[in-house]
Amino acid sequence: MFREQVELKTPAQIEIMRQAGLVVAETLQAVKSQAGAGMTTGDLDRIARESIAAHGATSNFWNYGADDEGHGGFPGVICTSVNDEIVHGIPGPRVLRDGDLVSVDCGAIIDGWHGDAAVSFTIGEPRAIDVELIRVTEAALWAGIGAARIGGKVGDISAAIEASIVAAGASYGIAEGLTGHGIGTTMHQPPWIPNVASRGRTTRLVPGLVLAVEPMVSIGTSRNRTLDDGWTIVTLDGSRAAHAEHTFTLTERGAWVLTAADGGREQLGSMGLPCGAPAT
Template sequence: MMFDRGIELKTPEQITTMRAAGLVVGRTLELLRREVRAGMTTAELDAMAHEHIRSQGATSNFLGYGAHGPAGAGGFAGVICTSVNDEVVHGVPGSRVLRDGDIISIDCGAIVDGWHGDAAITVAIGGVPPEVSALLEVTEDSMWAGIAAAALGGRVGDISHAIETAVDAAGDFGIVEGYTGHGIGSQMHQPPDVPNYGKPRRGPKLVQGLALAVEPMVTLGSAATRTLADDWTVVTNDGSWAAHFENTFTLTPTGTWVLTALDGGRERLAALGVPYGGH
């Protein structure tokens, strides 16, 4: 069912299928969090994710994304994005060897019966300086602040404003503005955009059946970015390191349901005083 501005609303049954896709994504990310280590290539990490998604009876929504032309030229070459250190998003898995002290954003998606899930984590490999640990914490906390700000009858801008407020309150960090969260459902990327900054009570209304992927990208320096020659990998202009966290969630009559979190978001939502709306 289509809502205002081409926004897709899902039935409860379709949301349940999105939860199945979200669990595949969540389990894959937890596997990769456990297994990623220095000496591994990003291609090896991608192969592990590919096998796990397939073993769950799901398919990847990243592999081949953006393909065009009769041969599908230009499609994304992995089932995960692997963005290391100053790479913000859309890093392509390949021969890069991970080192102790690196951080890596792992972005993953899956499809179950035509419905999508999408989430990301950033992981430190070995020891990192305190400011890098703070970057990861601030980015993840701002994602949860955005999700917690969502309520039926509210607006997308409430999410955006909460993310910006959380990052600004934490110190001198940059918020990447050129890439946003998004609607999600029968396609991975749908209206509406969910910016990581903005004013509250603006934008499309938050209604039952809407599913959103919230994904702040935060830097230790300037938030200005550029895209590398592979036409995918986005890096900071000044070489400062970046973190990226993402979850897919929906709102039900009883509260918030984080479809890509293994516990549905219960723990973090409870800590923020937000009612859980899953089952």
């Protein structure tokens, strides 16, 4: 353990997290490729459920947050957030329509180790403003990952995410109070990773630390509220939002993105950065 609360992983444990990460990557790809107008968000959950099971993994979203008697937990294996829903949308009977913006958050567990990632996409013919929102959100995610270095600080990630979004224009809001997190034997654990620059000291980045970085961006206000279902968080002004997330660790060579099929090689390479994934 690091600073008593931050969980450090051995190389063997990170290899298992990579396996969980690949399940998440393949599940998100399956959901995105099959999603279409006329389907329900519950249909997307079924696709994800079948994918996770087919890989011999279990879901870390299903029944998350349940009480001691097993009641009140999250009722899906993915979060499906549509249009003004930022995160934690509950899959169910909602019918997807042409032009909807959908964010899907997914997690998986293998041998007790977790993976977590999210992707946003549009249904049918996209609006140009939504395409740009997704691009801005994904760019912020990779800016944060790209800023991480062994010996650096979590604050470096947060500052890079905020700077990337601010550079995209004043019309974008960074969702208040929602952060990335450490991940390992549990899905959510310290350190917490704000999407805005942090004041004061933040956790040092060291080998064995695994983080889930996840900017959430809207075309409008940064303010949000939780719906009566107790889960779904929406923008306060009804503006559309996007969510992008990856789980990654750091090696001496650079970032290894555990939930990217290629380990992050293509995206980091396009930024002129090395990838810390093992040689294939």
